[in-house]
Amino acid sequence: MPDWNRYVTRVLDLMKRYPGVIAFFGFVSGISSFILVDRQEGLATWIATILLVSWLWLMFENSVMKLFTRIFKRQVPEPLLRYGTQMIHQESLFFVLPFFFITTTWNSGQLVFTTLLGAAALVSIIDPLYYKWLASKRWLFLAFHTLTLFAALLTALPVILHLTTAESYKLSLGIAMLLSFPSMASSFPINHWRRVLLLLAMTLAIGGAGWLLRSWVPPATLWMTEVAVSTDFDDQNRTPGDSVEEISTSQLRKNGLYAYTSINAPRGLDERIYHVWRHRSREVDRIALDIHGGRKEGYRAWTHKQNFPDDSVGRWQVRVETEDGQLIGVLRFVVTDTNQATLTRPTGDPLGVKPGTDDSEPAPPQSTPSTPEQTN
Structure with a gap:
């Protein structure tokens, strides 16, 4: 039987040696998708669909890995899982940046949102910032995770489902709220009914802020x-x-x-x-x-x-x-x-x-x- 750990180690070493490759691929795929959407070619839909499938994998990563270990009696190396998460963040952020860069009104509050996405993209490719500063703070990592998913959904939903900008924004915000609740629950264990109310209030606050500041979010596909x-x-x-x-x-x-x-x-x-x-x-x-x-x-x-x-x-x-x-x-x-x-x-x-x-x-x-x- 092949030594999969040895092959995985080699792949990880190459990725660490060239950390910008994934980010560059994400940016190029974003530019390509933007051009393809402009030319009305169906391949753009496939690019966006693959991106969202990768996010589904990220959502159920722990459960899938436990099932894999139980069935095949082997464990996937922890560094590979951590790098997989980072790769999805890189790909997602650099994928959406071309869309938001073009659609941003730079002398409005939209400057804040797009600048935040740009800063998040840079953090995702700088390992000391991503692992030692971001990943070590659970609440900050979850906020980073939710922001990235929110931006990816805003870009992908109109392309895949032909939803209007208003429909895409509401659905993206709703999904971000739903995902933020279990994420916060993992950081703040529910051991009292007051904790439940606090988490609900925090979730509603996130949704309320997202709705009130919607004029600060560029319409990614218009x-x-x-x-x-x-x-x-x-x-x-x-x-x-x-x-x-x-x-x-x-x-x-x-x-x-x-x-x-x-x-x-x-x-x-x-x-x-x-x-x-x-x-x-x-x-x-x-x-x-x-x-x-x-x-x-x-x-x-x-x-x-x-x-x-x-x-x-x-x-x-x-x-x-x-x-x-x-x-x-x-x-x-x-x-x-x-x-x-x-x-x-x-x-x-x-x-x-x-x-x-x-x-x-x-x-x-x-x-x-x-x-x-x-x-x-």
Whole structure:
């Protein structure tokens, strides 16, 4: 019979000698999956499915190993199990990073979440930090574990099950809460009914914090491909005119403004988003738009606002949000008392430019200003 321990030892030695290989593979697979999702190729679904299967293995690792020992009368080396856990963390974190990096609005609270994921990814490939600092503190390791799973689910569920962003967030948060309870129970043994109440309260607190801070979590599979705030719109070609950075009140009341967004979503995903027009941090209009995934250039949608308040001077935002309030992007412009407008060409750069709803009045060509326009 082959000496499996000797082979396992050799594999472990190679992995320890080149610790960045697994992380590099995870990052490359994440980039590949991101590109494949963009091109609507089915292989991306397989990559995400394999990732989730590896997480199921991690959840039931101890039970499976006990069953293996009982049946085959052999034990799997402990270093291999510990490295397997680390490998899954590395693969998961570097898999999701490309998605969150592209979809993050960097001048918002989403910066915190994505930076946290990046820091966790670095910890996973630095053995002294991972084993001596993280793994030695059970509660910290479990928090790390739950965060990684939460991010992986947010990325994989829309691809595999074609769930909307709102559905994926709720399901991912629910799974994270369920898994956090037994994890915390293992760290804080239940030897009194007060401990049960405390653990329930901690679990609910985790879920409540995740829900209240949902706007800080980027929608992993939705991103902007083109955005513009313009006074003109080409109805025939479905394209906006020059994008406005500053506009006078007289021009604003004469022509109104179009908020144009092109949003990339995975194939088979039907999503409701909102253009939220905001003036001086106050919501003015919220307009619903239904988008459909599968178009490489993104699903084009726009709203036309014509009725502005008497006091329109100041900073405006058009925020693009999901049904649950996750931020996809923000468009910004300033209304002035002058008669000079500052124009730029529409941009295809989604970073830092996010559409949102204030009280916007979407207007179709030659129609009332209360109907949103959209096209694929």
